[in-house]
Amino acid sequence: MPGHSVFIGASCVLVLTLLAARALLRLGHDHRSVRAGGGRRRHRRSEAAHLAMAVGMALMFLPLPATRPALAGLFAAIVLYAAAVWVTDRVRAARARLGAAVGDCPPEHRLEPHQVVVGSAMAVMALGSRAVGTGAAAGMAAMPGMAPAGGSLTPAALLLFGYVWVSVLVLGGGLARTFRAEAGLERDLAALLGAPSTVYACELTMTVVMGLMLLS
DSSP, X not given: OOHHHHHXXXXXXXXXXXXXXXXXXXXXXXXXXXXXXXXXXXXXXXXXXXXXXXXXXXXXXXXXXXXXXXHHHHHHHHHHHHHHHHHHHHHHHHHHHTTSOOOOOOGGGOOHHHHHXXXXXXXXXXXXXXXXXXXXXXXXXXXXXXXXXXXXXXXXXXXXXXXXXXXXXXXXXXXXXXXXXXXXXXXXXXXXXXXXXXXXXXXXXXXXXXXXXXXX
């Protein structure tokens, strides 16, 4: 593996470890809130999914082919959870518009469709590659129809890259809006870990890491 690829891989693992640590800290705080009657079980499940995604993506950088089916199953479970949450939120929103219920979907948790795409891509990569970061050909061969031929990328690969970087722009815009809305607010550590701007920043970072995984 070229030296720059080793550096990029190690940097991505470090970033993913930090994202997992944030989710773990938030889970610990929410656990205490639930026991105190805080009613934050939905947030705990979402943070658990974020934690699992970060850990799974970090493990993709290790040359452990035997773990690939398990990682694919992990990513598939995250996809199913995110899809179920999104559908449930849409149903609640529809009922709220009819006056039958009050929808409960905070802005920082309206990213499930994006998580479905990212999780699906990671699941296919886990099934199709021995390790991420072993070269562009290995990275693109992880997805059917994406292996480069003669140094060029297929339309499917270009489409995925386009989605990744459009997502970066969209998430960056969401981060800027929430950051401006939160400007001047005094927060303790627990509130900062779960702030909408923090969630957007984590999703943005994870999306960039996935883009680097495809390029490495």
